[in-house]
Amino acid sequence: MATETLRNNRVGPILRAGDVAKAAVQAIERDNPGKAIHIDDRTAYIRVECDDECLLTRASMELALGRPFEMREIEISLGSFSGNIDTSPECIRFYFNKHV
Amino acid sequence: MTSLKQDEYYDLIRGVNWTPKYVPEEEIFPEEMSGSRGIPMAQWEAFDEPYKVTYGDYVQTQREKDAGVYSVKAGLERANYVKTADPGWVSTLQAHYGALAVAEYAAATAEARMARFSKAPGNRVVATFGMLDEMRHGQLQLFFSHEHTRLSRQWDWAHKALYTNEWAAIAARHMFDDMMFTRDAISTAIMLTFAFETGFTNMQFLGLSADAAEAGDHTFSNLISSIQTDESRHAQQGGAILKVMVDNGKIDDAQHMIDVIFWRTWKLFSVLTGPIMDYYTPLEHRKQSFKEFMEEWIIGQFVRQLDDLGLKKPWYWDTFVADLDQAHHAIHVGVWFYRPTVWWNPAAGASPEERAWLEQKYPGWNTTFGRTWDVITDNIVRGRLNMTLPETLPLLCNMSNVPIVGTPGDKWNTKDYPLVYEGRLYHFGSPIDRWCFEQEPERYKGHMNFIDRVLAGLVQPPDMAGALAYMGLAPGEMGEDAHDYAWAAAYQRKAAE
Numbered sequence: 001m002a003t004e005t006l007r008n009n010r011v012g013p014i015l016r017a018g019d020v021a022k023a024a025v026q027a028i029e030r031d032n033p034g035k036a037i038h039i040d041d042r043t044a045y046i047r048v049e050c051d052d053e054c055l056l057t058r059a060s061m062e063l064a065l066g067r068p069f070e071m072r073e074i075e076i077s078l079g080s081f082s083g084n085i086d087t088s089p090e091c092i093r094f095y096f097n098k099h100v
Numbered sequence: 101m102t103s104l105k106q107d108e109y110y111d112l113i114r115g116v117n118w119t120p121k122y123v124p125e126e127e128i129f130p131e132e133m134s135g136s137r138g139i140p141m142a143q144w145e146a147f148d149e150p151y152k153v154t155y156g157d158y159v160q161t162q163r164e165k166d167a168g169v170y171s172v173k174a175g176l177e178r179a180n181y182v183k184t185a186d187p188g189w190v191s192t193l194q195a196h197y198g199a200l201a202v203a204e205y206a207a208a209t210a211e212a213r214m215a216r217f218s219k220a221p222g223n224r225v226v227a228t229f230g231m232l233d234e235m236r237h238g239q240l241q242l243f244f245s246h247e248h249t250r251l252s253r254q255w256d257w258a259h260k261a262l263y264t265n266e267w268a269a270i271a272a273r274h275m276f277d278d279m280m281f282t283r284d285a286i287s288t289a290i291m292l293t294f295a296f297e298t299g300f301t302n303m304q305f306l307g308l309s310a311d312a313a314e315a316g317d318h319t320f321s322n323l324i325s326s327i328q329t330d331e332s333r334h335a336q337q338g339g340a341i342l343k344v345m346v347d348n349g350k351i352d353d354a355q356h357m358i359d360v361i362f363w364r365t366w367k368l369f370s371v372l373t374g375p376i377m378d379y380y381t382p383l384e385h386r387k388q389s390f391k392e393f394m395e396e397w398i399i400g401q402f403v404r405q406l407d408d409l410g411l412k413k414p415w416y417w418d419t420f421v422a423d424l425d426q427a428h429h430a431i432h433v434g435v436w437f438y439r440p441t442v443w444w445n446p447a448a449g450a451s452p453e454e455r456a457w458l459e460q461k462y463p464g465w466n467t468t469f470g471r472t473w474d475v476i477t478d479n480i481v482r483g484r485l486n487m488t489l490p491e492t493l494p495l496l497c498n499m500s501n502v503p504i505v506g507t508p509g510d511k512w513n514t515k516d517y518p519l520v521y522e523g524r525l526y527h528f529g530s531p532i533d534r535w536c537f538e539q540e541p542e543r544y545k546g547h548m549n550f551i552d553r554v555l556a557g558l559v560q561p562p563d564m565a566g567a568l569a570y571m572g573l574a575p576g577e578m579g580e581d582a583h584d585y586a587w588a589a590a591y592q593r594k595a596a597e
C-alpha cells in the first residue's frame with residue numbers, strides 16, 4: 001500500500017473548506033480543459049488535483065466567485081499543495097518535473 | 101498613478117545583496133552560522149523562491165487570515181465547545197498545545213537565523229516573513245488555549261510543558277533544539293523548512309484539522325489549518341535552497357540531512373500525532389487512521405516530492421514503512437500505562453468498537469497490541485487498577501528520548517541497540533536512532549534523557565514519586581484515564597454474565 005501511494009502524478013492545491021475552495025474547483029475545471037480533476041473532500045480541507053500539471057488563474061477565480069479576486073488571496077485558503085508551485089499575479093501553477 | 105505589477109519589480113526588491121567594503125564577507129556571514137559550504141555568493145544569489153510575496157501583500161493577507169480565525173473563535177465562544185467535548189478530544193488539544201505552542205517561538209528563532217545569516221538574499225527576505233509567521237503561531241496557540249486554564253490545571257501546560265523536565269517535553273525539546281536552535285542557516289532551510297514543514301507539519305495542522313472539523317471543534321480546526329497556510333508558504337525556502345545545493349554538487353549533503361531529520365521527526369510524531377489520531381479522537385470523528393494520513397501526506401505527497409527533486413527515499417525506507425504499523429501503537433500503550441507522567445489524560449481507545457476499528461485499519465492488531473490491552477482490560481475488570489499503573493521506569497532511547505518499544509505478542513521484537521561512545525553506554529530504540537547519533541556524536545553525546553538523570557541522582561527520591569516531582573507534575577496535572585475506565589464497561593458486563 002505504502003509504495004503504491006508513492007506512485008502518483010497528482011498535483012494541485014489543498015484548500016481549507018469554504019467559498020474560495022468551492023470556486024477553485026470550478027476554476028480548475030475551466031483552467032485545465034480535458035483533464036480529469038480528482039477531488040478528495042476531507043471536511044476541513046479539500047484536495048483538488050490533476051496529473052502532472054494543474055493551473056489556477058485569477059480570471060477563472062473571478063468568474064467562479066463573481067467578484068474581483070487578487071491572486072494573493074488564495075493563500076488564506078491554501079493549506080498545502082502537492083507538487084511544486086510557481087506563483088504570479090495572474091496564475092498559479094502546480095507541477096511535477098518528472099512523470100512516474 | 102500607474103503601478104508596476106508584482107512580477108515586474110519583485111526581483112529588484114529582493115536583490116538585497118551588496119559588496120561589503122569595511123568588513124570581510126566571512127565576518128558578516130560566519131560559516132558556522134551561514135553554512136554556505138564553499139558555495140560562492142554569486143551562486144546563492146540564484147536562489148529563487150517559487151512562492152512569491154511582497155511585504156505589502158504579506159501584511160494584508162496575514163491580517164485577513166487573523167480576522168478569519170479570531171472571528172470563528174468569537175462566534176463560537178458561547179457554545180463553549182471544549183467544556184462539553186469528549187475527554188479524549190480535550191486530551192488531544194492539551195497534548196498538541198503543550199508540545200507545539202512554545203516550539204513555534206523556537207521556529208521563529210530558526211527563521212531569524214536564516215533571515216540574518218543565509219547568503220541567499222531571497223532567502224533572507226522570505227525568512228523574515230517566516231519569522232513573523234512563527235510568532236503568529238506562538239501567539240495564536242497560547243491565546244486560544246489560555247481561556248481554558250480555568251477548566252483544569254492541565255491547560256497550564258499549553259504554555260508550561262516545554263519549560264519543564266517532563267519526559268515527553270524533554271523528547272520534543274531535544275528534537276526541536278536539534279533542528280531549530282543549533283543548525284546553520286542552510287541546514288535549517290533543509291531540515292526545518294523542507295523536511296519538517298513541507299512534510300510532517302501537514303499531518304498535525306491539516307490532518308488533525310479534518311478530525312477537528314468532524315469532532316465539531318471548528319475553532320481549533322480553523323486555527324490550525326490557517327497556521328498551515330503560513331507553513332506552506334515559508335516551507336518553500338527549503339526547495340529553493342535545495343536547488344542551489346543540487347546545482348553546486350551538494351546533493352549528498354542535502355540527502356543526508358533529510359535522512360537524519362525525517363527519522364527524528366517520524367519518532368516525535370509517532371508519539372504526538374499517532375495516539376491522538378488513532379486512540380484519543382472519538383471513534384465516530386476519525387476521518388482517517390494515522391497510517392492513512394501518513395500515506396496521504398508523507399508518502400503520497402512529501403516523498404513523491406523528494407523523488408521529483410532528484411532526491412531518494414531515506415535509506416531506511418522499509419523499516420520506516422514497517423514502523424507505520426508499530427511505533428505509535430506501542431508508544432500509546434506506554435503513554436497510557438505511564439499516564440501519571442504526562443500532562444494530559446490519555447484515552448485508552450480500547451472499547452470493543454474501537455478495537456474492531458483498529459483491527460480493520462491495522463490487520464493483526466488484535467493478536468499483537470490487542471493482547472497487551474487484554475491484560476490491562478482484565479486487570480480493570482477485576483478491580484486491580486494498581487496493576488495498570490507504573491512502579492518502575494522504562495528504558496528510554498538516547499536519540500528519540502522516548503521509551504524503547506516494539507510489537508508485543510508472538511512477534512515480540514523489542515530490542516535495545518547499544519553503543520559505547522567515549523566510555524559512556526548509550527541505548528537506542530532502533531538501528532536508525534543509533535545511526536543518527538553516529539553521524540554527529542559531538543552534537544548529541546552530552547545529553548541526558550530522563551532515565552540518565554535518574555541514574556545520575558538528579559531525581560530524588562529515585563522512585564515514581566520523585567520522578568513526578570522532578571517532572572513538575574502535581575495532582576490535578578498528572579494524567580488519568582480520560583474516560584475514567586468507562587470504555588471497559590462492556591467487558592465488565594460480559595464478565596458479569
Ligand SMILES: [Fe+2]
Nearest residue numbers: 204207234237
Ligand atoms: Fe509554525
Ligand SMILES: [Fe+2]
Nearest residue numbers: 207234297331
Ligand atoms: Fe514553520
